[in-house]
Amino acid sequence: MGRTLLDLLRFNRQFASGAALLLIVAAYACLSFFSPYAPNDTYVAPPDVPPDWTYLMGTTSRGQDLFWLLSFAIRNTLAFGLAVAVLSRLLALAIGLVAGYSGGLLDRALMSLNDTFIVIPLFPILVLFYFVMRDRMSWGLLALMMACLGWAYDARLIRSVAMSLRHREFTETGIFSGMSMRQILVEEHLPYVLPIVFSTTMNNINWSIGLEVTLSVLGFTDINTPTIGVLLYWANQHTALVSGIWWWIFFPVLLVVMTFIGLFLLAVSMNEYIDPRSRLGRRAP
């Protein structure tokens, strides 16, 4: 695994630049642990100072140092994306593998549930969810909700692969040798679908960050936890663009674009990893 990553870094430009972008973003997110201010403190700095050497990214109209505030925001946004991706991947893997393997009635029941989630319009549901929850709305709750809405496409994809694996000789031999369904799914089928899941995980992180930003900008989330979207929401509230505080908008957008491009490049270059042939071709001296 470590060797593969090194080879990917050396030979695959897309992977290398994607990894570099994400590394910068992640390192910046880690800076939040050294922030001199708490994330919700206001008027700790003079308001509306353009970027200079004291305030690298300027300050907001609420007297926050954007450099430190943004490090909190990107940390929360990344964690949010990861949480949604991990939770929804677990759901998608469990449902996709079981449905594809067992077939029949169970498959039909799971897939009708799956199709329901595919056709549900996400955005109105999430907005509705916000109006129901109001003050109890939190970062974790939203992540859970999005994970519950974001697994369906992947479960279909995994199921289609699992269906073909079900009838391969190694599955039949496994059944014949007395492996249980759980063992076959975890030991024989999971390694087969995992590379595909790696790749879709990146896309899922992108999707969830994008949706979170959309909801936050409109104010449909917990606006007291700084995320990229919440930052933009406050910038809009203070009419930052009209009053010329461009840095309040520019730096969050720059950072989220870097994250998107980095994740996208990683997802694309994961194709190199999906096929064990190319994986091994790299290893040959």
Next chain:
Amino acid sequence: MTSPVLAVSDLRAYYRTSAFGVQREVRAVDDVSLAIQPGEIYGLAGESSSGKTTLIKTIANAIQPPLQVLAGSVLFDFAGQRFDIHALRPRELAAIRWKHLSYIMQGSMNVLNPVRRVRQTFVDFAFRHIGRPLPEFLDVVRQHLQRLHLEPQVLEAYPHQLSGGMRQRVTIALATVCRPQFIIADEPTTALDVVVQKGVLGMIHEVQRALGSSILFVTHDMAVHANLSDRLGIMYAGRIVEEGRTADVFRAPRHPYTTHLIGSLPHLGDAAPKQGLPGAPPNLADPPPGCRFHPRCPRASDLCRRDVPALETDASGHRVACFHPATESVAESIS
């Protein structure tokens, strides 16, 4: 005569489907009886769709709907214990499989999971059956691989790094590593070229002699049977039509179908063109009454159209299901 390791009697297995209100019944295995002795290689021959694979799936109890066993029994005798394979509970079945009874599946080159190393496949399939700690198990596997002329390094390889012949041998090693008394092999060498095939067959023979197991060997390739099998059963349209020692079947086939099958094999010095048998194998969803071979049989009589011939055993143990079997002299004059 010792007690047979496998005794199949009057086995009947049909595919039964019901789609959109239409019932269909495909009689893939009909009233098959056979017995295999310890240490014997029993060859099962027959053309495609004659029910070979269905028969051995039923024998291994690897059946899935719509295949159903309607009648008959499959009895195994492992170390003095008798097992009726269709009466076993799943756990008991799992306990005898691989340890006593292993199965080399059709398309056996794909038995290895392409994304798992060979070592992991061995652990997945065979480890639980051998009852030893992992390092010891891997030692056993390495020794066993050497018996099949494979380097222990293949354990660290992915399947696509091995050649077809090596993969085939790994599959055979996988099926024989637990020293089973009975091995079912479904076309294990069909995808190989003749040179590799010869080597693999030789190794199967070696392993079989070393372990003292019995093999039920299925292929449509008569040349393979001539090389490997001790006894040969010929299947036609879901029934065994003739069975005997391989040499006898080749030298003096008695059922008209076998006669034509053997007669179709090329010989050195043959000048006459080969005559094909007119017609095609019957549709097993609607087999002809009486002997299933009668529409194509040159010797068919009214009796054949009406009654099903039983599989009669003669003095030498040769069995044939025909009302008008060839005597040895007739058989020789045709072939």
